[in-house]
Amino acid sequence: MPATMTPRRRTTTAVAAHPDQANGQEPLPLVVRDGPPPGPELEALIEALLLVAPQPATAEELARGAGVPVDQVEAALTALEHRSGQGWVVQRHRDTVQLASSPRFAAYVRRFLGLDRETRLSPAALEALAIVAYQQPVTRAEIEAVRGVDCSGVLATLHGRGLIEAVGRLPTVGNPIQYGTTPDFLRHFGLRSLENLPPLGEVEGRDARMLLDATVAAADFERVGEGRAPS
Numbered sequence: 001m002p003a004t005m006t007p008r009r010r011t012t013t014a015v016a017a018h019p020d021q022a023n024g025q026e027p028l029p030l031v032v033r034d035g036p037p038p039g040p041e042l043e044a045l046i047e048a049l050l051l052v053a054p055q056p057a058t059a060e061e062l063a064r065g066a067g068v069p070v071d072q073v074e075a076a077l078t079a080l081e082h083r084s085g086q087g088w089v090v091q092r093h094r095d096t097v098q099l100a101s102s103p104r105f106a107a108y109v110r111r112f113l114g115l116d117r118e119t120r121l122s123p124a125a126l127e128a129l130a131i132v133a134y135q136q137p138v139t140r141a142e143i144e145a146v147r148g149v150d151c152s153g154v155l156a157t158l159h160g161r162g163l164i165e166a167v168g169r170l171p172t173v174g175n176p177i178q179y180g181t182t183p184d185f186l187r188h189f190g191l192r193s194l195e196n197l198p199p200l201g202e203v204e205g206r207d208a209r210m211l212l213d214a215t216v217a218a219a220d221f222e223r224v225g226e227g228r229a230p231s
Contacts, residue, residue, distance in 0.1 A: 034067050034068070035067035035068040038068075038075060042066065042072060042076050043076045043079050043080055045066050045076075046062055046066060046073060046076045046077060046080065047080060047099070049062055049065050049066065050062075050097065050098060050099045051099060053098065056091075056093060056096035057096060057097060057098070058095050058096055058097075059074055059095075059097070062077075062097075077090060081192070086102065087101065087102055087105060088100060088102055089101075089102050089103070089192055090192065091183065091186050091187070091191070091192055091193065092192065093181075093182070093183045093186060093194075096183070100187050103190030121157075121158075121161075122154070122157075124147075124149075124154050125154045125157050125158055127147055127154075128143055128151050128154045128155060128158060129158055129163060131143050131146050131147070132158070132164050132179050132181060133181050133185065133194070133197060134197065136167070136179065136180040136181060137167050137168055137170075137178035137179065137180050138178060138179055138180075139170055139176040139177065139178055139179070140152065140155060140176065140177070140179070143155070155179070161184075162182055162184040163181065163184055163185045163188060164179045164180065164181055164182060164185070165180060165182050166178070166179060167179065167180035181194070
């Protein structure tokens, strides 16, 4: 599981040893070799790059590192995603990708890392997190409209646990912060991507997704009509 940190970027120019250097002339640059052709070797390279990546990487970053086009990287990632029997899975979050331990080994990983007493989320925090996961990007006011109570405390808890983050601001009165889930959210619940979220189902015979969308839209309309900025 890659640690979250800001990579230090350095730009260097590799030069080949050349007799002209002794005469003070400009050294010749090294010829950069193309990456491996599509297939198992490229897949292994992408896997290696993901293992050493200090944070989730984009396909463009992987392509630059591998020296191949982006479409070849995407094909290699797809092949990795369809592998079975591995101790890791490919996780996608928005436009980034990373490797994470397989959910089927979660109990062993927790024991190995000494996380047997993992702090559980409260029902209130789980409710707020579910709204963020299914409705993102979403503001605090929209979450409160669905739950019917103040959510500042649970949002602070979820943010502190690294499960949600600010992903933008709503272009309306007050430009309120919009929240979304993080890569840690995927790891916490053993998901490969947000597409693996289970369907919401029905509430009293009505589609839960439509009810959620309608509640959020009504909350925005009411607050704007009253001249109040959503939080």
